[in-house]
Amino acid sequence: MLVNLKEILTKAEAGNYAVGAFNSPTLESVRAVIEAAEELQAPIILSHAEVHNEIIPIEIMGPILIDFAKRANVPVTVHLDHGSNLEIVKKAIDIGFSSVMIDASHMNYEDNVRTVIEIVEYAHRQNVSVEAELGMIASSGIGGEETKGGEPFAEGDLIDYYTDPLIAKDFVEITEIDALAASFGTVHGIYLKEPNLDFDRLCAIYKNIQRPVVMHGGSGLSEEDYVTAINSGVRKINYYSYAAKAGAYAIKDFIENNSNLFYHDLTVVAKDAIKKDVIRAMKIFLNKGEVVR
Template sequence: MLVTMKEVLKMAEEGNYAAGAFNTPNFECLRAVLRNAEEMKVPVILSHAQLHEETAPLREIGPVMLFEAREAKVPVCVHLDHGETLEYLQEALDMGFTSIMYDGSLLPYEENVANTRKAVEMAARTGASVEAEIGVMGGREAGGKPASQKAEDLYTDPELARRFVEDTGIDALACSFGTAHGIYKVKPKLDFDRIEKIKSLVAIPLVMHGGSGVSPEDYRTAIRKGVRKINYYSYMSNAGVKAAKKLLEEQEVTFYHDVAQAAMEAMEADVRKAMEVFYQ
């Protein structure tokens, strides 16, 4: 059934776990995520990020995500991730998305607040939830990381996070505390004290972006400190690539659907491992 992010995060809060949010730019990803959620009987978040626009335009994949969510036997939120323009967010809301993320993290504070407030007003008209970001994460999904600054300097400032949540009225806060988007080249080192501090100052659930590639121990600690949503995609997608490559190296394959099937099964197994930790 289709639900809002706020509803999913409320369940996560009550159950002391983190809900998984997975990008689903194709059918294989959708299947991999929803099968696990149904088997484990847990709520889940399907995400669409603007960077997938070229291979999976929102206008076409959005209705498929919504269809799958409505058909699912578990609560499913359909979320637009890292929207950088209000127009793109509106397109998702018009379609029926139950959650949007406005990402103004690279903008000056006041501008980020002003746009996030507009996103909150837009979402209120359809009853959708809003996530926004303060602080800058490494390896951005869109745009470039500002050069000449140490990663730690870009982490979320707890006091600013408190102000941001009060100034905007958002439902979930994406914070930067050591994770990065994409595949990690060095083991991520998370600033747990920062999560704890932010959590003590804001009343809403915290979101970990760049969640795939973090160790199970670190996931558990982050969840204990207050993370209630973990964005996971790169490692799942890469598991699909590895399975497809292995199949093609080992066998003579004629049909593309056999490659897709192998990738889907590998992604399903990868998502399972992640979900077993998130929904501990």
């Protein structure tokens, strides 16, 4: 069933768990995520990232995501991830997405606020939830979707882009967003070293804003880090790079071990591998205290 982000995260707040948001730029990834959610009977967020328009346009993938969501037997939010182009953000709403992220974090604070308010007013009239970002989440430069000026962040620069808890309170109150993407040490893409997450900052942000916190760069963390983040207020975890990598490596292994190859077989191999990785992540996000292997 198709629901908006506010509805799905309100239940996550009550249950102290996080909902996985999985970018799904191919039919195989969409099927993998939906099958995983239905198998676990867990809510899910199907996302289309603006940068993935290069893989498949939102005009094509959007209706597919919405159709899968409506037919699913679990709550599904269809979400636009990292929408920085206002026309595309509004187009997603008009297509039928139930949630959008307006990412104006690269702007100065005043312009960020002004841009977010414009989208909130447009979206809320249609019962569409809005996520926005304050601070900036870095990228490892490998498999990530976002970089500072097109390049990975320098080692010493990161803390300069972390979300300020006091400013976050002001930002949320002025814009009336439904969820805040906060920067506290995660990165987009593949981790090149063990991440150092500022959980004290995360707790302060959550306490100040009284809204669900979104963790971007959610792939590749330890189970302990996920649980600590959830218990500190994270209710939505964006997860993509490691699931996509699982699908790619499964195809690589299949090709290396089979001589009679057909493309359709590769799609099944990829779907099954992505599904397995998504199930593992979702079990952690549900925060039931079970060790996931």
